Amino acid sequence: xxxxxxxxxxxxxxxxxxxxxxxxxxxxxxxxxxxxxxxxxxxxxxxxxxxxxxxxxxxxxxxxxxxxxxxxxxxxxxxxxxxxxxxxxxxxxxxxxxxxxxxxxxxxxxxxxxxxxxxxxxxxxxxxxxxxxxxxxxxxxxxxxxxxxxxxxxxxxxxxxxxxxxxxxxxxxxxxxxxxxxxxxxxxxxxxxxxxxxxxxxxxxxxxxxxxxxxxxxxxxxxxxxxxxxxxxxxxxxxxxxxxxxxxxxxxxxxxxxxxxxxxxxxxxxxxxxxxxxxxxxxxxxxxxxxxxxxxxxxxxxxxxxxxxxxxxxxxxxxxxxxxxxxxxxxxxxxxxxxxxxxxxxxxxxxxxxxxxxxxxxxxxxxxxxxxxxxxxxxxxxxxxxxxxxxxxxxxxxxxxxxxxxxxxxxxxxxxxxxxxxxxxxxxxxxxxxxxxxxxxxxxxxxxxxxxxxxxxxxxxxxxxxxxxxxxxxxxxxxxxxxxxxxxxxxxxxxxxxxxxxxxxxxxxx
Amino acid sequence: xxxxxxxxxxxxxxxxxxxxxxxxxxxxxxxxxxxxxxxxxxxxxxxxxxxxxxxxxxxxxxxxxxxxxxxxxxxxxxxxxxxxxxxxxxxxxxxxxxxxxxxxxxxxxxxxxxxxxxxxxxxxxxxxxxxxxxxxxxxxxxxxxxxxxxxxxxxxxxxxxxxxxxxxxxxxxxxxxxxxxxxxxxxxxxxxxxxxxxxxxxxxxxxxxxxxxxxxxxxxxxxxxxxxxxxxxxxxxxxxxxxxxxxxxxxxxxxxxxxxxxxxxxxxxxxxxxxxxxxxxxxxxxxxxxxxxxxxxxxxxxxxxxxxxxxxxxxxxxxxxxxxxxxxxxxxxxxxxxxxxxxxxxxxxxxxxxxxxxxxxxxxxxxxxxxxxxxxxxxxxxxxxxxxxxxxxxxxxxxxxxxxxxxxxxxxxxxxxxxxxxxxxxxxxxxxxxxxxxxxxxxxxxxxxxxxxxxxxxxxxxxxxxxxxxxxxxxxxxxxxxxxx
Numbered sequence: 001x002x003x004x005x006x007x008x009x010x011x012x013x014x015x016x017x018x019x020x021x022x023x024x025x026x027x028x029x030x031x032x033x034x035x036x037x038x039x040x041x042x043x044x045x046x047x048x049x050x051x052x053x054x055x056x057x058x059x060x061x062x063x064x065x066x067x068x069x070x071x072x073x074x075x076x077x078x079x080x081x082x083x084x085x086x087x088x089x090x091x092x093x094x095x096x097x098x099x100x101x102x103x104x105x106x107x108x109x110x111x112x113x114x115x116x117x118x119x120x121x122x123x124x125x126x127x128x129x130x131x132x133x134x135x136x137x138x139x140x141x142x143x144x145x146x147x148x149x150x151x152x153x154x155x156x157x158x159x160x161x162x163x164x165x166x167x168x169x170x171x172x173x174x175x176x177x178x179x180x181x182x183x184x185x186x187x188x189x190x191x192x193x194x195x196x197x198x199x200x201x202x203x204x205x206x207x208x209x210x211x212x213x214x215x216x217x218x219x220x221x222x223x224x225x226x227x228x229x230x231x232x233x234x235x236x237x238x239x240x241x242x243x244x245x246x247x248x249x250x251x252x253x254x255x256x257x258x259x260x261x262x263x264x265x266x267x268x269x270x271x272x273x274x275x276x277x278x279x280x281x282x283x284x285x286x287x288x289x290x291x292x293x294x295x296x297x298x299x300x301x302x303x304x305x306x307x308x309x310x311x312x313x314x315x316x317x318x319x320x321x322x323x324x325x326x327x328x329x330x331x332x333x334x335x336x337x338x339x340x341x342x343x344x345x346x347x348x349x350x351x352x353x354x355x356x357x358x359x360x361x362x363x364x365x366x367x368x369x370x371x372x373x374x375x376x377x378x379x380x381x382x383x384x385x386x387x388x389x390x391x392x393x394x395x396x397x398x399x400x401x402x403x404x405x406x407x408x409x410x411x412x413x414x415x416x417x418x419x420x421x422x423x424x425x426x427x428x429x430x431x432x433x434x435x436x437x438x439x440x441x442x443x444x445x446x447x448x449x450x451x452x453x454x455x456x457x458x459x460x461x462x463x464x465x466x467x468x469x470x471x472x473x474x475x476x477x478x479x480x481x482x483x484x485x486x487x488x489x490x491x492x493x494x495x496x497x498x499x500x501x502x503x504x505x506x507x508x509x510x
Numbered sequence: 511x512x513x514x515x516x517x518x519x520x521x522x523x524x525x526x527x528x529x530x531x532x533x534x535x536x537x538x539x540x541x542x543x544x545x546x547x548x549x550x551x552x553x554x555x556x557x558x559x560x561x562x563x564x565x566x567x568x569x570x571x572x573x574x575x576x577x578x579x580x581x582x583x584x585x586x587x588x589x590x591x592x593x594x595x596x597x598x599x600x601x602x603x604x605x606x607x608x609x610x611x612x613x614x615x616x617x618x619x620x621x622x623x624x625x626x627x628x629x630x631x632x633x634x635x636x637x638x639x640x641x642x643x644x645x646x647x648x649x650x651x652x653x654x655x656x657x658x659x660x661x662x663x664x665x666x667x668x669x670x671x672x673x674x675x676x677x678x679x680x681x682x683x684x685x686x687x688x689x690x691x692x693x694x695x696x697x698x699x700x701x702x703x704x705x706x707x708x709x710x711x712x713x714x715x716x717x718x719x720x721x722x723x724x725x726x727x728x729x730x731x732x733x734x735x736x737x738x739x740x741x742x743x744x745x746x747x748x749x750x751x752x753x754x755x756x757x758x759x760x761x762x763x764x765x766x767x768x769x770x771x772x773x774x775x776x777x778x779x780x781x782x783x784x785x786x787x788x789x790x791x792x793x794x795x796x797x798x799x800x801x802x803x804x805x806x807x808x809x810x811x812x813x814x815x816x817x818x819x820x821x822x823x824x825x826x827x828x829x830x831x832x833x834x835x836x837x838x839x840x841x842x843x844x845x846x847x848x849x850x851x852x853x854x855x856x857x858x859x860x861x862x863x864x865x866x867x868x869x870x871x872x873x874x875x876x877x878x879x880x881x882x883x884x885x886x887x888x889x890x891x892x893x894x895x896x897x898x899x900x901x902x903x904x905x906x907x908x909x910x911x912x913x914x915x916x917x918x919x920x921x922x923x924x925x926x927x928x929x930x931x932x933x934x935x936x937x938x939x940x941x942x943x944x945x946x947x948x949x950x951x952x953x954x955x956x957x958x959x960x961x962x963x964x965x966x967x968x969x970x971x972x973x974x975x976x977x978x979x980x981x982x983x984x985x986x987x988x989x990x991x992x993x994x995x
Contacts, residue, residue, distance in 0.1 A: 005956065028618075031960040108538065108571075108857075361926065362956045370923035373916075426868040429859060434931045459515045459860050462540040 004364040006034060010212035012187060012202065012225055014040030016051070016164045017334025017351045018218035019171040020060070024355045026178035027064050029362075038175070039183045039202070039210065044220075051164035051281070052080055052261040052274050052345040054437070055099050055157040060352045064174065072498035074170050076277040077162035079142045079259045079490060081133040083345065087265040088450050090398050095449025096260065097344070098133035100156030101441045103476050106464055112444050113428055113458035114469055120457070121466075125477065127448055132156050132480050137260040141487040142494075152479050159345070161261060161274045161281075183210070187219075190229040198329045198367070199225060213365045215330040216358075221339065226322060226332040233323035234338075240391045240413060241319040243269045243341055247297050248283040248313050252306030256491040263343060264303070265397070267291060268404045270343065271303055277494065278503045279309060285341050290404040317341075321383045326375045329367045331358055338383055343393060346386050349437060353382050381435045388417040389438045389446070396421070396450040421452065428454035516543050516720045516863050521688075522695060522709060523725030524549035526559070526674055527832025527849045529681035531723055533572045534853045536685040538860075545688040548709075548717065550695060552727050555674035556811055557754040558780040558787030559845040560588060560767040562934070563609055563667040568850050572684045576670075577994050583676030584783040586991060587652045587765040588669040589643040591843040595771035596947060598897040605636070605946035606766065608644030610665040611938035612637055613973055616966070619958045622941050623925055626954035628970050631963065635974055637945045642666055642977045644942075647766040651984035662980045669843075671767065671780045673787070695726070698734045705826040705865070706731065720863045722828045729834035735825035740818055746889045746908035747817035748901055749775045749791040749839045753802040755810040756785045762988040767843045773899040774805065776841065783991065791815070791839050793901055815839060819881050824870040829856060836881045841888045847934055851880055880932040886914035887935055887943065893918075894947035918949065925951035 009025060011018050022038050029036070061071060071077065082098035089095075103111030115127055128134040133156040136142060146153035176182060189203040201211040217225040226232045238244065257275035264271045269286035284300040291299075297312045321338035325331065332338075333354045340346055357378050363371045395413050399405035413421075420431045424447050430440045447453075464472075488496075519535060521528050524547060532547050539545065569579060579585060590608035597603030613621030621640065628634040638644035642665050646652060656663035682690070693711040701707040709717040709731065724731035732738045744750065763781030770777045775792040790802050790810075803810045819836035823829065831852040838848070855876055859869040892905040893914075910918070913930060920926040921944045927937045935943075958966075985993070 028957065029960075032956065359957065360955075361924070364953065364956070368923055368953075370919055370926075374920055374926060374928065423868045423872055427859070427862070427866050429869060429872060431872065434929065434933075456862050456866070458858075459540070459862060460538050460857060462515055463538065 004366060006213040006363065006365055008035040008037065008212045009214045009216065010202065010210055011036070011038040011216040011218055013218035013220060013334075013336075014038060014168060014172070014182075015218060015220065015334065016168050016348060017336075019168040019175060020348070020351050021216050021218060021333050021355050022175035022180045023064055023171040024060070024359065026175045026180050028359050030178060035181070036175075036179065037181045037183060037210065037212070039185060039187065039204065041186045042184065043186065051167070051348060052083070052161045052272075052342070053159040054345050054349045055159045056349055056352060056437075057159055066174070069498040071170060072160065072162070072494075073500045075160075075162035075166040076279075076500045076503065077160045077498070078257045078275055078277055078494060080159040080161050080261060081137040081142065081156065081259045083261045083263055084137070085263050085265070085393070085446075085449060087399075088263075088393060088397060090451070091401060093449070093451075095445065096128060096131075096134040096137055097442060097445040097449070098131050098137070098156065099158055100131060100133040102127055102444065103130040103473075104155075106469070106472055107460070109458050109461045109464070110440070112448070113461045114464065114473065116428060116454060116457035117461045118469065118473055123473070125473070127444075129477050130473075130480060132483055133158075135480055135484040136487055137258070139484060140256060140258055140490050141484060142259045142490040143487045152483050158259075161276055163276055164348070187224060190225060192229070196328070197230075199229065213329065214363065214367070217330055217332045217336045218334050220335045221317060223322065223332060223336040225330045226325070226327060226336050230327045230330055232325070232327045232332070234318070235321045235323055236318060237320040237387060238318060240387070240411070241341060241394070242287045242289070243285045243319070244317060245288050245293065245296070246283050246285045246315045246317070246341075247293070247300050248281070248315065249300060249304070249311070250279045250281055250309045251304040252309065253278070253280055254306040256489065257494070259490040261345065265399070265405075266299060267402045268296070271300060272342065277500045280306065285343070287404060290402075321380070324372070324376055325354070325379045326372045329365075331375070333358075337379065340383065340386055340390060343390050344386070344438070346437070350382065350386075354379060378435070382437065384416070385433070385435070386437060388414055388420065389442070391417055392421070392446055393450070396446070396452050398451060424452060425454055426456070428457050515540065516860065518544045518719040519546070519721045519723060520709070520717050520719035521545070521547045521723040521725055522550065522717070522731060523553040523727070523832070523834070524678075525553035525555050525725060525727070525832065526678055526681070526846060527834070528553060528723070528725035529678050529685065530568070530846065530849050531725060531831050531853050531856075532685040532688045533574075533681045534568070534857060536687050537572060538857045545685070546717065546719065547685075547688050547690040548695075548711065549690060549692045550726060551692070553725065555678045556813060557674055557752075557789060558782055559672045559674055559677060560591070560778070560780050560840065560843040561669045561672065561846050562844050563669045565669060565846055565850055568854075572681075574680060574684055579672075579677070579680045580670065580994060582680040583672040585673075586671045586763065586781045586783060587987060588671050588767060588843070589647040589652065589666070589765045590641075591767045591769060592647070592764070593769045593771075593891070593946060595776075596891075596895045596897070598771070598895070598899075603896075606638045606641075606644040606647055607939065607942040607946055608638060608641035608647055609667045609669060610641050610643035612640040612644075612942070613970075616969055617958075617961045619955050622945065623955040623958040624961070624966055624970065626925060626951060627958045628966055631967075634967075634970055638942070639974050640970075640977060641942070642980055643668070645977050646981040646984055647764055649981050649984075650762045650764045650987050651981055652765045652987045652990040653984040662976055668765070671782060673782050695730050698731055700734065703826075704736050706735075706828050720827065721861065724828060724830040724834040725832050727833045729820065729830055731828050732820055732823065732825065732830040732834055735822070735828050737822040737825055739821045740816070741821055743817040743819070743885060746892060746905055746910070747839055747885070748793045748905055749817070750815050751792050751794050751799065751802065752813045752815050752839075753790040753792070753799070753806055753810040754813060755788050755806040755808060756782075757788055757807070759783070759785050762986050765987045769841065771895060771897055771902070772805070773897075773901070774802070775901060777805075778840065789840070791841070796901055817885075819878065822874045823852070823877050824873045827865055829870075829873075831856070835877065838881070838885055838888055841891055842884060842935075844884060844934060847884065848877075848881060851934070852877060876932055879930070880934060882911060882913065883930060883932055884934050886911055886917070887940075889914060890918065890943065891947065894949060918944075922949060922951060924953045925955065
């Protein structure tokens with residue numbers, strides 16, 4: 001076993017993916033005789049713009065032992081309770097996809113069924129009145145959840161909005177302190193082993209040859225190792241998710257930073273707004289068939305709340321998934337493994353799942369086919385289930401004001417998603433599964449937020465008498481409102497807990 | 511209001527399936543929905559049940575007090591199952607799969623990897639020696655789990671051994687609002703739309719309901735429905751008969767269900783208060799009923815068994831629960847599992863009066879997947895046997911499902927447990943079954959090597975000692991039962 005053990009790992013590419021991988025491997029493989037090296041070139045830009053995350057990142061940071069306040073200060077981070085979606089169902093609509101459940105089950109029946117029942121009975125109260133994180137987000141308030149499971153304040157979670165470039169720098173310092181060796185330079189060539197087609201080494205532009213037992217491809221969209229060398233193949237999903245470009249620009253903050261990300265459906269895609277401590281990250285994800293780069297940039301700039309801090313930067317991508325994310329002795333992590341637009345802030349989450357799964361299936365030098373198969377099975381499921389959830393946002397629209405939205409509304413969707421939507425429309429049932437990131441509250445938020453309303457609610461709801469239901473609904477609503485009112489403002493909480501220094505010129509890595 | 515809420519449910523068949531359903535629906539359905547149970551003679555409960563810890567949650571939902579239940583059903587405690595005879599070479603091939611995860615998560619790596627690693631260096635005992643439930647089970651001792659997470663007793667969970675007839679009596683008491691009568695099914699009349707219009711009984715009564723539950727042993731209602739066909743699983747699971755007999759009790763029966771592989775199939779012994787319920791599973795093509803009685807040493811009730819499942823267990827306004835829906839020879843000690851999830855999923859997907867075809871489709875998908883994963887566990891036990899008797903050899907020749915083949919290959923490669931969406935058995939249960947039946951991974955998780963070998967050895971020795979001590983300090987199973995009269 002020992003002679004087959006992996007002795008060295010080479011990560012090709014830095015950025016968020018490269019340094020998250022380096023940090024996690026250096027923490028989890030500590031104590032084993034494994035050398036970790038990362039090559040990156042300062043000449044190759046990273047994609048890292050203002051980046052929003054999902055709550056799982058807190059597990060990742062905790063596993064590394066990061067100090068939350070320190071990490072937040074150094075990355076200009078704010079808290080995130082959810083995402084506000086504007087104009088997605090219809091122009092003028094607004095809903096929040098929160099990090100937490102709505103209400104609480106009554107009589108063993110999911111809360112949304114009772115809400116639907118009350119609504120059919122004429123109660124106009126919106127679902128979001130029963131969500132603590134949504135109410136807090138709307139009012140710009142934040143406090144970490146309570147650890148007392150009996151408290152309403154324990155029923156939500158949170159994530160961060162931070163500068164991904166600064167996060168990569170932060171993790172770089174962490175990884176280098178734990179022995180990861182960083183090499184500056186560009187890769188000139190990749191050398192394959194004759195007998196089995198494994199990667200033997202890379203050659204740097206300065207001629208240096210770097211060998212390794214295991215290669216992690218964090219080279220971004222192009223997939224230097226996984227695609228350009230190993231030809232793993234790419235499954236194109238643009239028929240469902242046709243946006244293929246993005247323009248990004250930071251702007252000045254003009255109001256206290258909000259504890260949520262905003263996504264605004266626009267003529268040919270959607271615009272993001274991610275408030276950090278020192279600035280606001282903005283972008284427009286669009287479909288080049290429907291709008292030119294210039295028009296997109298103009299729309300992006302017109303929507304800024306403060307002064308633009310740079311020229312818009314353009315990105316191109318093809319939505320889809322690498323057919324084999326692990327091939328031979330190479331694992332693709334980050335954009336080299338596939339691309340899903342950041343509509344639900346899943347980019348960093350997918351990096352995290354990739355690294356965690358790689359550690360669970362850490363191979364020996366032979367990279368057993370069984371390890372590759374299992375890794376690819378897990379990652380395929382993860383990608384597919386996020387894909388369906390993203391497609392739902394586009395498809396469940398009633399907008400008729402632009403050709404882009406007419407196409408989305410009428411397109412055929414994956415069978416797996418059509419099944420989920422039909423089931424929800426019939427009886428309010430949300431399909432559950434073990435693997436995959438988005439759980440029932442997330443599906444409910446988007447279905448109901450975009451006007452996909454079930455014809456019938458769960459008949460078992462009727463076991464709860466009308467008077468009892470009315471009183472329980474009011475109690476939950478009141479409790480949400482009271483708890484929200486007692487929370488400090490997001491800005492106050494940041495000032496107290498993790499205020500960052502004003503950015504220095506060199507800190508603007510994004 | 512909800513789209514025409516369900517007004518009436520008729521349960522035909524009775525038995526454990528019928529009465530678990532009646533009890534759960536009596537709790538869940540709105541008061542104005544009627545529940546009727548028609549008990550057919552062939553659905554009368556027989557034999558004993560060996561159940562998983564999860565069934566106790568169901569009792570909690572029904573408000574069924576465990577002490578009352580155990581009294582009514584001659585119940586005893588179950589900390590796991592013992593399997594012997596699998597190697598075909600006498601007493602050496604036995605193992606216990608206990609209801610507590612073995613060992614402890616050391617340094618963030620699952621325990622079995624540490625055990626596999628330590629075993630490469632020397633004798634560290636059996637995997638089950640690190641499961642408190644397994645060790646206590648072997649010692650014939652029982653104590654309830656502790657709620658203090660620092661106590662080793664908090665790792666325990668337990669199931670129950672129940673007499674089926676007594677269990678039905680207890681369930682009946684929770685379904686007070688259900689009207690029950692006995693009767694035989696004479697005719698199932700379908701409406702032109704393929705739904706059941708009425709079920710006519712032998713005495714002429716016509717049962718009409720919004721929803722019919724088929725809790726008969728042979729699926730008389732569901733078989734009449736479109737797509738009610740039976741998917742046969744007998745290639746890998748060849749037993750088609752169960753012989754049931756009760757024998758004299760032991761002074762202190764272990765809190766375990768005991769399975770013994772024999773040439774004809776397998777024997778199961780379930781301890782009840784006042785006697786042990788013994789079952790022989792066999793194939794009628796190879797073993798006669800008389801030969802089965804001889805093996806059991808006397809008169810026995812013979813029950814037929816059809817391993818397999820219905821293509822659709824919910825079709826139109828007819829939903830099958832229990833043996834009408836699926837049958838699996840009771841080799842996993844998960845009796846009533848499929849009924850429990852069948853009822854639970856019915857309540858979660860309860861249809862409106864005019865039917866909810868998509869809810870039915872989802873129900874069928876979930877039940878089929880769950881049943882296939884549980885079947886995989888039973889098929890694995892045959893595949894892992896080293897016996898050379900014709901029945902065992904024949905079973906091994908049947909190809910496993912792709913899901914099982916993949917799951918076993920992953921475990922053999924590196925001790926990875928693949929869990930699909932609808933698994934009834936948790937990761938620890940699969941590890942216990944794989945290792946117990948002699949499947950040893952080729953590699954352990956490399957991350958286990960982070961822990962210095964001497965520290966790992968010390969941790970294992972400490973755990974093993976702690977568990978042994980805790981088990982020895984527990985009361986004998988017989989005494990624990992006396993404390994719960």
